[in-house]
Amino acid sequence: MFNMADALPNILITGAAGAIGQVIRPALALLSDLLRSADISALQPVSDNEECVTFDLRDFQSVRNAMEGIDIVFHFGGLSLEDDWALIRDINIDGTYNIFEAARQANVRRVVFASSNHVAGFYPRDFPVGPDVTPRPDSRYGISKVFGEAVGQLYADKHGLEVISLRIGQFRPKPTNLRMLSLWLSHGDMARLAESCVRAPQVAFEIVYGISANSRAWYVNPGAERIGFVPRDNAEEYAGTLPAGALIETPVEAAFQGGPFCSAEFDSSREVTRPRK
Numbered sequence: 518m519f520n521m522a523d524a525l526p527n528i529l530i531t532g533a534a535g536a537i538g539q540v541i542r543p544a545l546a547l548l549s550d551l552l553r554s555a556d557i558s559a560l561q562p563v564s565d566n567e568e569c570v571t572f573d574l575r576d577f578q579s580v581r582n583a584m585e586g587i588d589i590v591f592h593f594g595g596l597s598l599e600d601d602w603a604l605i606r607d608i609n610i611d612g613t614y615n616i617f618e619a620a621r622q623a624n625v626r627r628v629v630f631a632s633s634n635h636v637a638g639f640y641p642r643d644f645p646v647g648p649d650v651t652p653r654p655d656s657r658y659g660i661s662k663v664f665g666e667a668v669g670q671l672y673a674d675k676h677g678l679e680v681i682s683l684r685i686g687q688f689r690p691k692p693t694n695l696r697m698l699s700l701w702l703s704h705g706d707m708a709r710l711a712e713s714c715v716r717a718p719q720v721a722f723e724i725v726y727g728i729s730a731n732s733r734a735w736y737v738n739p740g741a742e743r744i745g746f747v748p749r750d751n752a753e754e755y756a757g758t759l760p761a762g763a764l765i766e767t768p769v770e771a772a773f774q775g776g777p778f779c780s781a782e783f784d785s786s787r788e789v790t791r792p793r794k
Contacts, residue, residue, distance in 0.1 A: 525550040526626075526715065529587045531574065531594030531616065534560055537631070537688055538593055540704050541711040542567070545591070548715045555583055556594065574612030577619065584623035589715060592616045592665075593631040599658045599781065609661035617672045627679040629714045630669050634686050634700055634726070635659035638775020640735075642699075646774065647737035648724035655775030666724070673722035681714050681744060684736075685727035692752045694763040696776045699733040701752035706730075710746050717744035735774055 528545050532538050533554035546552045546564035553568050554560055560569035572579035574594050584590070594616075595609045613630070620628050638655025640646050652663045662684075669680035686700030688707055702710075706729045717723075725740035729750040741747075769780040 526588035527551040527553070527586050528589045528591065528715070529553045529555060529583055530591040531555050532631070533569070533593075534558060535593060535597070537685075537707060540707055541591070544708040544711055545715070548712060549589075551586070553583060553587065574615060575607055577615045580612075580615045581619040581622060584619045584625055587620075587623060587625050589627045589629065590616065590620055590625055591629045591631075591711065591714070595631075595661075596658065599656045599778065602657055605657045605661050609658070610664050613661070613665040614668055617668050617678070621672060621676050621678060625678070627681070627714075627720070628669065628672075629681045629683065629711075630665050632666055632682045632684045632724075633659065633662045634684050635775055635778050636662045636666065636684060638773060638778050640774050641772060642735060642774055644735075645737050646735055648726075648740055655773065655778040656781070659775070659778065670722050679720045680722045681717070681720060681740075682722070682724045683710065683714075683727040684724060686729075688727075692755045692759070694759065695766060696770075698752045698756055698759075699728075699731055699735050699774075701729050701731055701750075702727050703729045703748075703750040706748040706750050709748065713741075713744045713746040720744065 526549055528549040534556040542554055542563050546567055551566055555570045557573055559571055562569055570583055595612055635655050636652050636659055637646050637650055638659055639653035654660045654663050666682045669682050672678040673680045686702045687697045688702045692698055692701045710727055723740045726736040726738045728734055730748040731751055732753040767780050769783050770776045773779040
């Protein structure tokens with residue numbers, strides 16, 4: 518458990534140059550003694566207590582070196598969209614394994630893993646999805662996030678690493694389509710979620726859906742309460758501003774929570790089976 522009244526933790530964030538990384542770096546800087554921001558390309562510090570490093574997630578020794586003296590890792594690096602299997606495997610799967618193994622070797626206390634709603638994208642939209650559902654990935658990208666959650670669970674159970682897996686919805690300044698009215702995660706709520714992951718008391722393995730307080734949310738999210746995450750924004754405030762074209766979806770997109778990740782390359786001749794409630 519981090520007693521932030523006594524000392525601030527040292528934090529490493531991978532993928533620091535990404536859209537989420539750029540939003541949460543200032544928030545994490547305020548909550549850390551040292552913020553070590555990493556990406557595959559060079560970065561400029563945003564605060565006096567931030568140092569910037571570059572490494573490739575596929576290079577274990579570089580990952581291990583970046584873990585020295587770190588208390589909490591935010592692993593937000595990797596591919597964020599569907600891609601060829603070789604790249605998904607090398608970056609999102611091997612790279613994520615490198616993060617957890619390097620964290621174990623360096624005696625890191627907590628890893629916050631950027632998972633995704635796409636671990637369960639093939640659930641129907643009228644099926645409430647919680648942290649305990651069987652994964653139903655909608656893509657190769659989704660498979661990589663299922664793998665990351667499984668590795669996190671293993672390292673929590675076998676090595677005592679504290680792991681928070683964030684099933685992030687759609688992180689945007691504002692909702693821009695129908696699906697986002699259920700999945701949107703605002704910039705402000707993402708910063709608040711990151712803060713909760715630092716301030717949370719001792720955890721073992723926790724799955725938290727990273728979405729705002731959306732009226733149309735599809736998720737059961739007990740992990741949010743357990744880590745103290747209280748979102749404030751609601752996508753419904755933007756529902757009336759979406760253009761007509763943003764409300765149009767193909768039948769496959771409209772049927773499943775993964776939307777276009779489900780319809781891409783979809784060629785099944787049978788109906789996807791519905792889970793039992």
